[in-house]
Amino acid sequence: MDILNNHVTIRKFKDKPLSKDLLESIIYSGCRASTTGNMQVYSVIITEDNNRKKELAPYHFNQPVAINAPVLLTFVADFNRFSKWCQFNNANPGYSNFISFFTAAIDALLVAQNVCVAAENNGLGICYLGTTTYNAAEIINILKLPRLTFPVTTVAIGYPDESPVQPDRLPLEGVIHIEEYKDYTKELIDKFYTFKEGLESSKEFIKENKKETLAQVFTDVRYKEGDNEFFSGKMIQTLKDQGFLE
Amino acid sequence: MDILNNHVTIRKFKDKPLSKDLLESIIYSGCRASTTGNMQVYSVIITEDNNRKKELAPYHFNQPVAINAPVLLTFVADFNRFSKWCQFNNANPGYSNFISFFTAAIDALLVAQNVCVAAENNGLGICYLGTTTYNAAEIINILKLPRLTFPVTTVAIGYPDESPVQPDRLPLEGVIHIEEYKDYTKELIDKFYTFKEGLESSKEFIKENKKETLAQVFTDVRYKEGDNEFFSGKMIQTLKDQGFLE
Numbered sequence: 001m002d003i004l005n006n007h008v009t010i011r012k013f014k015d016k017p018l019s020k021d022l023l024e025s026i027i028y029s030g031c032r033a034s035t036t037g038n039m040q041v042y043s044v045i046i047t048e049d050n051n052r053k054k055e056l057a058p059y060h061f062n063q064p065v066a067i068n069a070p071v072l073l074t075f076v077a078d079f080n081r082f083s084k085w086c087q088f089n090n091a092n093p094g095y096s097n098f099i100s101f102f103t104a105a106i107d108a109l110l111v112a113q114n115v116c117v118a119a120e121n122n123g124l125g126i127c128y129l130g131t132t133t134y135n136a137a138e139i140i141n142i143l144k145l146p147r148l149t150f151p152v153t154t155v156a157i158g159y160p161d162e163s164p165v166q167p168d169r170l171p172l173e174g175v176i177h178i179e180e181y182k183d184y185t186k187e188l189i190d191k192f193y194t195f196k197e198g199l200e201s202s203k204e205f206i207k208e209n210k211k212e213t214l215a216q217v218f219t220d221v222r223y224k225e226g227d228n229e230f231f232s233g234k235m236i237q238t239l240k241d242q243g244f245l246e
Numbered sequence: 247m248d249i250l251n252n253h254v255t256i257r258k259f260k261d262k263p264l265s266k267d268l269l270e271s272i273i274y275s276g277c278r279a280s281t282t283g284n285m286q287v288y289s290v291i292i293t294e295d296n297n298r299k300k301e302l303a304p305y306h307f308n309q310p311v312a313i314n315a316p317v318l319l320t321f322v323a324d325f326n327r328f329s330k331w332c333q334f335n336n337a338n339p340g341y342s343n344f345i346s347f348f349t350a351a352i353d354a355l356l357v358a359q360n361v362c363v364a365a366e367n368n369g370l371g372i373c374y375l376g377t378t379t380y381n382a383a384e385i386i387n388i389l390k391l392p393r394l395t396f397p398v399t400t401v402a403i404g405y406p407d408e409s410p411v412q413p414d415r416l417p418l419e420g421v422i423h424i425e426e427y428k429d430y431t432k433e434l435i436d437k438f439y440t441f442k443e444g445l446e447s448s449k450e451f452i453k454e455n456k457k458e459t460l461a462q463v464f465t466d467v468r469y470k471e472g473d474n475e476f477f478s479g480k481m482i483q484t485l486k487d488q489g490f491l492e
Contacts, residue, residue, distance in 0.1 A: 102379055219332050
Protein backbone atom coordinates (compact mmCIF):
# COMPACT_ATOMS: atom_id res chain seq x y z
CA MET A 1 0.00 0.00 0.00
CA ASP A 2 2.92 2.35 0.67
CA ILE A 3 3.68 2.51 -3.04
CA LEU A 4 0.12 3.67 -3.75
CA ASN A 5 -0.27 5.85 -0.67
CA ASN A 6 3.04 7.69 -1.11
CA HIS A 7 2.58 8.49 -4.80
CA VAL A 8 3.73 11.93 -5.93
CA THR A 9 4.10 13.17 -9.49
CA ILE A 10 7.74 13.63 -10.56
CA ARG A 11 8.59 16.31 -13.12
CA LYS A 12 12.41 16.37 -12.76
CA PHE A 13 14.38 13.29 -13.72
CA LYS A 14 18.04 12.25 -13.49
CA ASP A 15 19.90 11.99 -16.77
CA LYS A 16 19.87 8.20 -16.57
CA PRO A 17 18.14 5.93 -19.05
CA LEU A 18 16.01 2.96 -18.07
CA SER A 19 17.42 -0.44 -18.93
CA LYS A 20 15.51 -2.36 -21.59
CA ASP A 21 14.80 -5.12 -19.06
CA LEU A 22 13.33 -2.71 -16.52
CA LEU A 23 11.18 -0.98 -19.11
CA GLU A 24 9.86 -4.30 -20.40
CA SER A 25 9.30 -5.55 -16.88
CA ILE A 26 7.05 -2.62 -15.93
CA ILE A 27 5.10 -2.88 -19.21
CA TYR A 28 4.71 -6.61 -18.56
CA SER A 29 3.15 -5.79 -15.18
CA GLY A 30 0.90 -3.30 -16.96
CA CYS A 31 -0.36 -5.98 -19.30
CA ARG A 32 -1.41 -8.18 -16.41
CA ALA A 33 -4.22 -5.69 -15.67
CA SER A 34 -7.78 -6.78 -16.37
CA THR A 35 -8.79 -6.44 -20.03
CA THR A 36 -12.23 -6.65 -21.62
CA GLY A 37 -12.88 -10.24 -22.75
CA ASN A 38 -9.09 -10.75 -22.71
CA MET A 39 -8.98 -8.87 -26.01
CA GLN A 40 -6.09 -6.60 -24.93
CA VAL A 41 -7.31 -3.76 -27.11
CA TYR A 42 -4.37 -1.45 -26.44
CA SER A 43 -0.84 -0.71 -27.58
CA VAL A 44 2.07 1.01 -25.85
CA ILE A 45 4.36 3.31 -27.84
CA ILE A 46 7.84 3.83 -26.39
CA THR A 47 9.48 7.21 -27.09
CA GLU A 48 13.16 7.47 -26.13
CA ASP A 49 14.57 9.26 -29.18
CA ASN A 50 15.28 12.92 -28.39
CA ASN A 51 14.26 14.18 -31.81
CA ARG A 52 10.90 12.53 -31.51
CA LYS A 53 10.44 13.97 -28.01
CA LYS A 54 11.10 17.41 -29.50
CA GLU A 55 8.57 16.72 -32.24
CA LEU A 56 5.96 15.71 -29.65
CA ALA A 57 6.75 18.49 -27.17
CA PRO A 58 4.59 21.31 -28.62
CA TYR A 59 1.57 18.99 -28.46
CA HIS A 60 2.31 18.39 -24.79
CA PHE A 61 2.28 22.20 -24.48
CA ASN A 62 6.09 22.21 -24.13
CA GLN A 63 5.94 20.95 -20.57
CA PRO A 64 9.64 20.48 -19.68
CA VAL A 65 8.89 17.00 -18.34
CA ALA A 66 7.92 15.85 -21.84
CA ILE A 67 11.47 16.59 -23.04
CA ASN A 68 13.48 15.79 -19.93
CA ALA A 69 12.06 12.39 -19.03
CA PRO A 70 14.18 9.55 -20.46
CA VAL A 71 11.06 7.67 -21.55
CA LEU A 72 7.57 8.62 -22.66
CA LEU A 73 4.98 5.87 -22.90
CA THR A 74 1.91 6.68 -24.95
CA PHE A 75 -1.01 4.38 -24.16
CA VAL A 76 -3.20 3.78 -27.15
CA ALA A 77 -6.75 2.45 -27.36
CA ASP A 78 -6.20 -0.07 -30.16
CA PHE A 79 -8.88 -1.99 -32.04
CA ASN A 80 -6.67 -2.12 -35.14
CA ARG A 81 -4.64 -5.17 -34.10
CA PHE A 82 -7.71 -7.07 -32.93
CA SER A 83 -9.63 -6.21 -36.12
CA LYS A 84 -6.70 -7.35 -38.26
CA TRP A 85 -6.64 -10.63 -36.34
CA CYS A 86 -10.36 -11.02 -37.10
CA GLN A 87 -9.91 -10.22 -40.80
CA PHE A 88 -7.03 -12.69 -41.15
CA ASN A 89 -9.22 -15.34 -39.50
CA ASN A 90 -12.32 -15.19 -41.62
CA ALA A 91 -14.20 -13.09 -39.06
CA ASN A 92 -15.92 -9.75 -39.67
CA PRO A 93 -14.87 -7.17 -37.02
CA GLY A 94 -17.50 -4.61 -35.97
CA TYR A 95 -15.46 -2.20 -33.88
CA SER A 96 -15.61 1.09 -35.77
CA ASN A 97 -17.91 2.63 -33.19
CA PHE A 98 -17.88 4.66 -29.99
CA ILE A 99 -18.41 1.89 -27.42
CA SER A 100 -15.43 0.03 -28.89
CA PHE A 101 -13.29 3.16 -28.55
CA PHE A 102 -14.33 3.56 -24.93
CA THR A 103 -13.79 -0.13 -24.14
CA ALA A 104 -10.27 0.12 -25.60
CA ALA A 105 -9.66 3.36 -23.69
CA ILE A 106 -10.57 1.63 -20.41
CA ASP A 107 -8.21 -1.23 -21.27
CA ALA A 108 -5.36 1.19 -22.08
CA LEU A 109 -5.85 3.27 -18.92
CA LEU A 110 -5.81 0.24 -16.60
CA VAL A 111 -2.53 -0.81 -18.21
CA ALA A 112 -1.16 2.72 -17.78
CA GLN A 113 -1.95 2.83 -14.07
CA ASN A 114 -0.43 -0.61 -13.50
CA VAL A 115 2.72 0.52 -15.33
CA CYS A 116 2.90 3.56 -13.02
CA VAL A 117 2.57 1.42 -9.90
CA ALA A 118 5.21 -1.01 -11.20
CA ALA A 119 7.51 1.90 -12.10
CA GLU A 120 7.27 3.43 -8.63
CA ASN A 121 7.82 0.02 -7.08
CA ASN A 122 11.16 0.00 -8.94
CA GLY A 123 12.25 3.40 -7.67
CA LEU A 124 11.13 5.27 -10.77
CA GLY A 125 8.96 8.40 -10.86
CA ILE A 126 6.08 9.15 -13.20
CA CYS A 127 4.09 12.08 -14.59
CA TYR A 128 0.83 11.75 -16.54
CA LEU A 129 0.53 14.12 -19.50
CA GLY A 130 -3.14 15.02 -19.83
CA THR A 131 -2.33 16.81 -23.06
CA THR A 132 -2.51 13.62 -25.12
CA THR A 133 -6.27 13.78 -25.72
CA TYR A 134 -6.12 17.53 -26.44
CA ASN A 135 -3.71 17.02 -29.31
CA ALA A 136 -4.45 13.44 -30.28
CA ALA A 137 -4.54 14.31 -34.00
CA GLU A 138 -0.95 15.60 -34.04
CA ILE A 139 0.32 12.79 -31.80
CA ILE A 140 -1.38 10.23 -34.08
CA ASN A 141 0.53 11.77 -36.97
CA ILE A 142 3.92 11.72 -35.24
CA LEU A 143 3.55 8.18 -33.85
CA LYS A 144 2.00 6.92 -37.12
CA LEU A 145 -1.09 5.53 -35.42
CA PRO A 146 -3.47 3.84 -37.89
CA ARG A 147 -7.28 3.82 -38.13
CA LEU A 148 -9.05 2.30 -35.08
CA THR A 149 -6.37 3.50 -32.69
CA PHE A 150 -6.43 6.56 -30.40
CA PRO A 151 -3.83 7.77 -27.86
CA VAL A 152 -5.55 8.21 -24.49
CA THR A 153 -2.69 9.23 -22.22
CA THR A 154 1.09 9.59 -22.03
CA VAL A 155 3.26 8.85 -19.01
CA ALA A 156 6.73 10.36 -18.56
CA ILE A 157 9.01 7.98 -16.64
CA GLY A 158 12.51 8.18 -15.18
CA TYR A 159 14.64 8.20 -12.04
CA PRO A 160 13.39 11.02 -9.76
CA ASP A 161 15.58 14.08 -9.28
CA GLU A 162 13.25 15.80 -6.83
CA SER A 163 11.17 14.89 -3.76
CA PRO A 164 8.02 16.99 -3.93
CA VAL A 165 5.61 17.24 -1.02
CA GLN A 166 2.52 15.10 -1.51
CA PRO A 167 -0.41 17.26 -2.69
CA ASP A 168 -3.69 17.54 -0.81
CA ARG A 169 -6.74 15.43 -1.51
CA LEU A 170 -10.39 15.95 -0.58
CA PRO A 171 -11.46 14.06 2.54
CA LEU A 172 -12.58 10.55 1.61
CA GLU A 173 -16.21 11.29 2.50
CA GLY A 174 -16.07 14.02 -0.15
CA VAL A 175 -15.80 11.48 -2.97
CA ILE A 176 -17.60 8.42 -1.55
CA HIS A 177 -21.36 7.88 -1.80
CA ILE A 178 -23.16 5.13 0.13
CA GLU A 179 -25.72 3.31 -2.04
CA GLU A 180 -26.87 6.52 -3.79
CA TYR A 181 -25.25 9.71 -4.98
CA LYS A 182 -25.85 12.41 -2.38
CA ASP A 183 -25.65 15.71 -4.19
CA TYR A 184 -23.45 18.49 -2.86
CA THR A 185 -25.05 21.37 -0.98
CA LYS A 186 -23.14 24.59 -0.31
CA GLU A 187 -22.55 23.35 3.24
CA LEU A 188 -20.99 20.09 2.03
CA ILE A 189 -18.87 21.82 -0.61
CA ASP A 190 -17.57 24.25 2.02
CA LYS A 191 -16.82 21.35 4.36
CA PHE A 192 -14.92 19.32 1.78
CA TYR A 193 -12.98 22.18 0.13
CA THR A 194 -12.08 24.27 3.21
CA PHE A 195 -8.78 22.48 3.72
CA LYS A 196 -7.70 22.93 0.08
CA GLU A 197 -8.74 26.58 0.04
CA GLY A 198 -6.87 27.26 3.29
CA LEU A 199 -3.50 26.00 2.01
CA GLU A 200 -0.77 28.63 1.62
CA SER A 201 -0.13 27.30 -1.91
CA SER A 202 -3.79 27.94 -2.82
CA LYS A 203 -3.62 31.50 -1.49
CA GLU A 204 -0.47 32.19 -3.50
CA PHE A 205 -2.09 30.64 -6.56
CA ILE A 206 -5.03 33.06 -6.27
CA LYS A 207 -2.71 36.05 -5.80
CA GLU A 208 -0.37 35.09 -8.66
CA ASN A 209 -3.33 34.82 -11.00
CA LYS A 210 -5.02 37.97 -9.66
CA LYS A 211 -8.26 36.14 -8.88
CA GLU A 212 -10.74 36.32 -6.01
CA THR A 213 -11.22 32.60 -5.39
CA LEU A 214 -9.30 29.39 -6.03
CA ALA A 215 -12.15 28.11 -8.19
CA GLN A 216 -11.68 31.11 -10.51
CA VAL A 217 -8.06 30.07 -11.11
CA PHE A 218 -9.46 26.85 -12.56
CA THR A 219 -12.35 28.32 -14.56
CA ASP A 220 -10.57 31.48 -15.81
CA VAL A 221 -6.95 30.33 -16.17
CA ARG A 222 -6.29 26.60 -16.07
CA TYR A 223 -9.34 24.78 -17.50
CA LYS A 224 -11.34 27.39 -19.39
CA GLU A 225 -14.68 26.85 -21.08
CA GLY A 226 -13.44 28.11 -24.45
CA ASP A 227 -10.46 25.77 -24.43
CA ASN A 228 -12.64 22.86 -23.31
CA GLU A 229 -15.08 23.52 -26.14
CA PHE A 230 -12.26 23.79 -28.66
CA PHE A 231 -10.52 20.58 -27.56
CA SER A 232 -13.87 18.74 -27.37
CA GLY A 233 -14.57 19.52 -30.99
CA LYS A 234 -11.05 18.52 -31.94
CA MET A 235 -11.22 15.21 -30.06
CA ILE A 236 -14.59 14.30 -31.58
CA GLN A 237 -13.29 15.09 -35.07
CA THR A 238 -10.21 12.93 -34.41
CA LEU A 239 -12.40 10.06 -33.20
CA LYS A 240 -14.26 10.35 -36.53
CA ASP A 241 -11.00 10.46 -38.50
CA GLN A 242 -9.77 7.35 -36.67
CA GLY A 243 -12.93 5.43 -37.57
CA PHE A 244 -14.55 5.32 -34.12
CA LEU A 245 -17.61 7.45 -34.95
CA GLU A 246 -18.95 6.16 -38.25
CA MET B 247 5.29 -6.58 -8.56
CA ASP B 248 3.88 -9.97 -7.50
CA ILE B 249 0.52 -8.35 -6.76
CA LEU B 250 0.36 -6.97 -10.30
CA ASN B 251 1.94 -9.96 -12.02
CA ASN B 252 -0.24 -12.55 -10.30
CA HIS B 253 -3.57 -10.80 -10.91
CA VAL B 254 -6.50 -13.00 -11.82
CA THR B 255 -10.15 -12.02 -12.03
CA ILE B 256 -12.28 -13.50 -9.23
CA ARG B 257 -15.94 -14.27 -9.87
CA LYS B 258 -16.73 -16.41 -6.78
CA PHE B 259 -16.56 -14.78 -3.38
CA LYS B 260 -16.87 -16.01 0.21
CA ASP B 261 -19.96 -14.91 2.07
CA LYS B 262 -17.93 -12.48 4.17
CA PRO B 263 -18.40 -8.73 4.16
CA LEU B 264 -15.53 -6.24 4.02
CA SER B 265 -14.96 -4.20 7.15
CA LYS B 266 -15.68 -0.47 6.79
CA ASP B 267 -12.04 0.27 7.62
CA LEU B 268 -10.71 -2.04 4.92
CA LEU B 269 -13.11 -0.67 2.31
CA GLU B 270 -12.18 2.91 3.15
CA SER B 271 -8.51 2.04 3.19
CA ILE B 272 -8.54 0.66 -0.35
CA ILE B 273 -10.57 3.63 -1.63
CA TYR B 274 -8.09 5.94 0.10
CA SER B 275 -5.26 4.26 -1.84
CA GLY B 276 -7.33 4.71 -4.97
CA CYS B 277 -7.61 8.44 -4.40
CA ARG B 278 -3.82 8.79 -4.18
CA ALA B 279 -3.66 8.08 -7.94
CA SER B 280 -2.72 10.96 -10.23
CA THR B 281 -5.63 13.27 -11.04
CA THR B 282 -5.89 16.02 -13.68
CA GLY B 283 -4.87 19.34 -12.13
CA ASN B 284 -5.65 17.80 -8.71
CA MET B 285 -9.33 18.36 -9.50
CA GLN B 286 -10.36 14.82 -8.45
CA VAL B 287 -13.19 14.75 -10.92
CA TYR B 288 -14.60 11.40 -9.85
CA SER B 289 -16.89 9.81 -7.28
CA VAL B 290 -17.12 6.27 -5.95
CA ILE B 291 -20.53 4.73 -5.24
CA ILE B 292 -20.55 1.85 -2.75
CA THR B 293 -23.25 -0.80 -3.23
CA GLU B 294 -23.61 -3.33 -0.40
CA ASP B 295 -27.40 -3.50 -0.10
CA ASN B 296 -28.73 -6.73 -1.60
CA ASN B 297 -31.88 -5.15 -2.96
CA ARG B 298 -29.89 -2.56 -4.82
CA LYS B 299 -27.58 -5.26 -6.20
CA LYS B 300 -30.69 -7.03 -7.51
CA GLU B 301 -31.90 -3.79 -9.05
CA LEU B 302 -28.55 -3.29 -10.79
CA ALA B 303 -28.09 -6.94 -11.83
CA PRO B 304 -30.07 -6.92 -15.11
CA TYR B 305 -27.96 -3.98 -16.31
CA HIS B 306 -24.84 -6.02 -15.57
CA PHE B 307 -26.46 -8.70 -17.76
CA ASN B 308 -27.22 -10.79 -14.65
CA GLN B 309 -23.63 -11.88 -14.26
CA PRO B 310 -23.71 -13.88 -10.98
CA VAL B 311 -20.67 -11.95 -9.73
CA ALA B 312 -22.73 -8.73 -9.69
CA ILE B 313 -25.06 -10.30 -7.10
CA ASN B 314 -22.66 -12.51 -5.17
CA ALA B 315 -19.87 -10.03 -4.48
CA PRO B 316 -20.23 -8.40 -1.06
CA VAL B 317 -19.35 -4.99 -2.51
CA LEU B 318 -19.76 -3.30 -5.87
CA LEU B 319 -17.89 -0.05 -6.43
CA THR B 320 -19.12 2.07 -9.32
CA PHE B 321 -16.52 4.58 -10.47
CA VAL B 322 -18.08 7.75 -11.77
CA ALA B 323 -16.62 10.50 -13.94
CA ASP B 324 -17.84 13.48 -11.91
CA PHE B 325 -17.70 17.13 -12.93
CA ASN B 326 -20.82 17.87 -10.87
CA ARG B 327 -19.02 18.31 -7.53
CA PHE B 328 -16.25 20.43 -9.07
CA SER B 329 -18.77 22.59 -10.96
CA LYS B 330 -20.81 23.12 -7.78
CA TRP B 331 -17.62 24.20 -6.00
CA CYS B 332 -17.03 26.70 -8.80
CA GLN B 333 -20.60 28.03 -8.67
CA PHE B 334 -20.47 28.46 -4.88
CA ASN B 335 -17.20 30.36 -5.29
CA ASN B 336 -18.15 32.98 -7.82
CA ALA B 337 -16.56 31.08 -10.71
CA ASN B 338 -18.22 30.03 -13.95
CA PRO B 339 -17.61 26.31 -14.69
CA GLY B 340 -17.26 25.31 -18.35
CA TYR B 341 -17.29 21.54 -18.14
CA SER B 342 -20.43 20.47 -20.00
CA ASN B 343 -18.40 19.14 -22.92
CA PHE B 344 -16.78 15.98 -24.21
CA ILE B 345 -13.15 16.64 -23.24
CA SER B 346 -14.28 17.22 -19.65
CA PHE B 347 -16.13 13.90 -19.69
CA PHE B 348 -13.05 12.11 -20.96
CA THR B 349 -10.74 13.86 -18.48
CA ALA B 350 -13.03 12.80 -15.65
CA ALA B 351 -13.23 9.26 -17.08
CA ILE B 352 -9.41 9.00 -17.02
CA ASP B 353 -9.38 10.23 -13.42
CA ALA B 354 -12.03 7.68 -12.38
CA LEU B 355 -10.32 4.77 -14.14
CA LEU B 356 -6.92 5.45 -12.53
CA VAL B 357 -8.65 5.45 -9.14
CA ALA B 358 -10.41 2.18 -10.03
CA GLN B 359 -7.19 0.42 -10.94
CA ASN B 360 -5.43 1.63 -7.79
CA VAL B 361 -8.38 0.37 -5.73
CA CYS B 362 -8.02 -3.05 -7.41
CA VAL B 363 -4.30 -3.22 -6.66
CA ALA B 364 -4.91 -2.17 -3.04
CA ALA B 365 -7.72 -4.73 -2.73
CA GLU B 366 -5.54 -7.58 -3.98
CA ASN B 367 -2.74 -6.45 -1.70
CA ASN B 368 -5.21 -7.03 1.17
CA GLY B 369 -6.14 -10.55 0.09
CA LEU B 370 -9.29 -9.50 -1.72
CA GLY B 371 -10.30 -10.46 -5.25
CA ILE B 372 -11.80 -8.23 -7.93
CA CYS B 373 -13.82 -8.43 -11.13
CA TYR B 374 -14.37 -5.50 -13.52
CA LEU B 375 -17.89 -5.27 -14.94
CA GLY B 376 -17.58 -3.87 -18.45
CA THR B 377 -21.36 -3.66 -18.62
CA THR B 378 -21.43 -0.27 -16.85
CA THR B 379 -20.98 1.81 -20.01
CA TYR B 380 -23.45 -0.37 -21.95
CA ASN B 381 -26.22 0.40 -19.52
CA ALA B 382 -25.06 3.69 -18.06
CA ALA B 383 -28.54 5.24 -18.41
CA GLU B 384 -30.20 2.65 -16.18
CA ILE B 385 -27.32 2.64 -13.68
CA ILE B 386 -27.48 6.45 -13.50
CA ASN B 387 -31.14 6.12 -12.64
CA ILE B 388 -30.64 3.51 -9.91
CA LEU B 389 -27.66 5.25 -8.30
CA LYS B 390 -29.30 8.70 -8.69
CA LEU B 391 -26.35 10.20 -10.56
CA PRO B 392 -26.92 13.87 -11.44
CA ARG B 393 -26.05 15.90 -14.55
CA LEU B 394 -22.29 16.06 -15.31
CA THR B 395 -21.64 12.60 -13.92
CA PHE B 396 -21.24 9.32 -15.82
CA PRO B 397 -20.47 5.80 -14.50
CA VAL B 398 -17.42 4.45 -16.36
CA THR B 399 -16.83 1.08 -14.70
CA THR B 400 -17.90 -1.10 -11.79
CA VAL B 401 -15.66 -3.38 -9.76
CA ALA B 402 -17.00 -6.35 -7.77
CA ILE B 403 -14.88 -6.96 -4.66
CA GLY B 404 -14.74 -9.63 -1.96
CA TYR B 405 -12.76 -12.46 -0.40
CA PRO B 406 -11.91 -15.00 -3.14
CA ASP B 407 -13.62 -18.38 -3.07
CA GLU B 408 -11.80 -19.77 -6.11
CA SER B 409 -8.24 -19.84 -7.49
CA PRO B 410 -8.54 -19.61 -11.25
CA VAL B 411 -5.59 -20.23 -13.54
CA GLN B 412 -4.10 -17.00 -14.86
CA PRO B 413 -5.31 -16.34 -18.43
CA ASP B 414 -2.97 -15.99 -21.40
CA ARG B 415 -1.66 -12.68 -22.70
CA LEU B 416 -0.14 -11.76 -26.04
CA PRO B 417 3.66 -11.73 -26.04
CA LEU B 418 4.93 -8.31 -24.95
CA GLU B 419 6.32 -7.51 -28.40
CA GLY B 420 2.75 -7.92 -29.67
CA VAL B 421 1.59 -4.77 -27.86
CA ILE B 422 4.78 -2.65 -27.70
CA HIS B 423 5.88 -0.31 -30.51
CA ILE B 424 9.33 1.31 -30.54
CA GLU B 425 9.13 5.00 -31.50
CA GLU B 426 6.44 4.43 -34.16
CA TYR B 427 3.44 2.16 -34.55
CA LYS B 428 4.42 -0.80 -36.70
CA ASP B 429 1.25 -2.07 -38.30
CA TYR B 430 0.37 -5.75 -38.12
CA THR B 431 0.94 -7.92 -41.17
CA LYS B 432 -0.60 -11.39 -41.45
CA GLU B 433 2.77 -12.86 -40.45
CA LEU B 434 2.94 -10.77 -37.26
CA ILE B 435 -0.68 -11.48 -36.34
CA ASP B 436 -0.08 -15.21 -36.78
CA LYS B 437 3.08 -14.96 -34.68
CA PHE B 438 1.41 -13.10 -31.80
CA TYR B 439 -1.89 -15.03 -31.74
CA THR B 440 -0.63 -18.59 -32.34
CA PHE B 441 -0.26 -19.32 -28.64
CA LYS B 442 -3.79 -18.10 -27.80
CA GLU B 443 -5.32 -20.00 -30.70
CA GLY B 444 -3.49 -23.18 -29.72
CA LEU B 445 -4.86 -23.29 -26.18
CA GLU B 446 -7.23 -26.16 -25.37
CA SER B 447 -9.67 -23.61 -23.91
CA SER B 448 -9.72 -21.73 -27.23
CA LYS B 449 -10.41 -24.91 -29.18
CA GLU B 450 -13.29 -25.80 -26.85
CA PHE B 451 -14.60 -22.26 -27.13
CA ILE B 452 -14.72 -22.59 -30.94
CA LYS B 453 -16.45 -25.99 -30.73
CA GLU B 454 -18.99 -24.88 -28.11
CA ASN B 455 -19.96 -21.93 -30.27
CA LYS B 456 -19.95 -23.96 -33.50
CA LYS B 457 -17.50 -21.58 -35.20
CA GLU B 458 -14.53 -22.09 -37.50
CA THR B 459 -12.05 -19.72 -35.84
CA LEU B 460 -11.54 -18.17 -32.41
CA ALA B 461 -11.91 -14.69 -33.91
CA GLN B 462 -15.42 -15.63 -35.09
CA VAL B 463 -16.41 -16.37 -31.48
CA PHE B 464 -15.65 -12.72 -30.74
CA THR B 465 -17.21 -11.15 -33.84
CA ASP B 466 -20.28 -13.43 -34.07
CA VAL B 467 -21.02 -14.24 -30.42
CA ARG B 468 -19.28 -12.14 -27.78
CA TYR B 469 -18.74 -8.62 -29.19
CA LYS B 470 -21.02 -8.34 -32.19
CA GLU B 471 -21.21 -5.37 -34.55
CA GLY B 472 -24.96 -4.92 -34.05
CA ASP B 473 -24.61 -4.84 -30.28
CA ASN B 474 -21.66 -2.46 -30.50
CA GLU B 475 -23.64 -0.10 -32.73
CA PHE B 476 -26.63 -0.26 -30.40
CA PHE B 477 -24.63 0.41 -27.24
CA SER B 478 -22.63 3.16 -28.97
CA GLY B 479 -25.82 5.03 -29.79
CA LYS B 480 -27.08 4.50 -26.26
CA MET B 481 -23.86 5.71 -24.65
CA ILE B 482 -23.73 8.84 -26.83
CA GLN B 483 -27.37 9.63 -26.00
CA THR B 484 -26.62 9.19 -22.29
CA LEU B 485 -23.60 11.50 -22.56
CA LYS B 486 -25.97 14.09 -24.05
CA ASP B 487 -28.56 13.52 -21.33
CA GLN B 488 -25.88 13.96 -18.66
CA GLY B 489 -24.79 17.28 -20.14
CA PHE B 490 -21.43 16.22 -21.61
CA LEU B 491 -22.31 16.77 -25.30
CA GLU B 492 -24.03 20.13 -25.47
